Amino acid sequence: MSTIQVRAATLRDxxxxxxxxxxxxxxxxxxxxxxxxxxxxxxxxxxAYWREAIEYCEPQVKVALENDKIVGFVGFDRSRDEKTRPTTGEIWAIYIAPSHWNKGVGAALWQAAREGLHEEGCTNVTAWVPVQNERALKFHETAGFERDTCSVKTAVIGGMKLEEIRVKRSLTTGRI
Incomplete structure (x- = not known):
């Protein structure tokens, strides 16, 4: 049985x-x-984007490894949303290799991001998720996030308009 390890990303990653x-x-x-x-x-x-993010820690990036192979990553930092409190963090990105979906990698990355945001003094966290991405919404809801129904916005990806919704949760209470 393999275990998932999480560490800070390096430029080589x-x-x-x-x-x-x-x-x-x-x-x-x-x-x-x-x-x-x-x-x-x-x-x-x-x-190039991820090299710059890792070099400048914006966002902070952690990787999940299984048997020394990177199988997922999370980028997190303070919220990019206007008018949010400085104690609000944001999951900028969390992606897992499709071969490792539903194997606990996302939970390990979420826990690492939660700890990192808590160390930065954040008390709440948000993430933007496409409304149509049921897998991502279910993941966040399982991690204790709730939909902020007043926050729907439209993003254009590949010429298609996708609605995104902000999900949020407290970092001080609730399940991991």
Missing amino acids: AKAIAQIHTAAMQAAYKGLVPDEHLKSINLEKRI
Whole structure:
């Protein structure tokens, strides 16, 4: 039986993070955005983005490993939403390799992000999730997040309009 380890990302992890980000997006958003857009995701741009994020800790990035192989990642920091309190954190991204969905990787990453946000003085956390992404909504709800029904906004991905909803939860109470 393998166990999931979580550690801070290093610059050397950027390529694996970008590959997981791409594969997970292609699987999660299939049928929600045009296939042409999913196929056209530029891996080199994604690698550059994650290298910069790791280098400047914006967001903070942690990776999940199984047998020394990266199988998922989470990016988290203070909320990017306007007019939020400085004690509100945000899960900027959480993606798991599709081969490792439903195997506890997301829960391990969420716990690491929760601890990191708590260390930063955050008392609440939010995330933006496409309304049509039932898997992601279920994951967040299982982790104790609740939908902020007044927060729906429209994002354009690959020329398609997707509604996103903010989910939120306290970091000081509730289940992990």
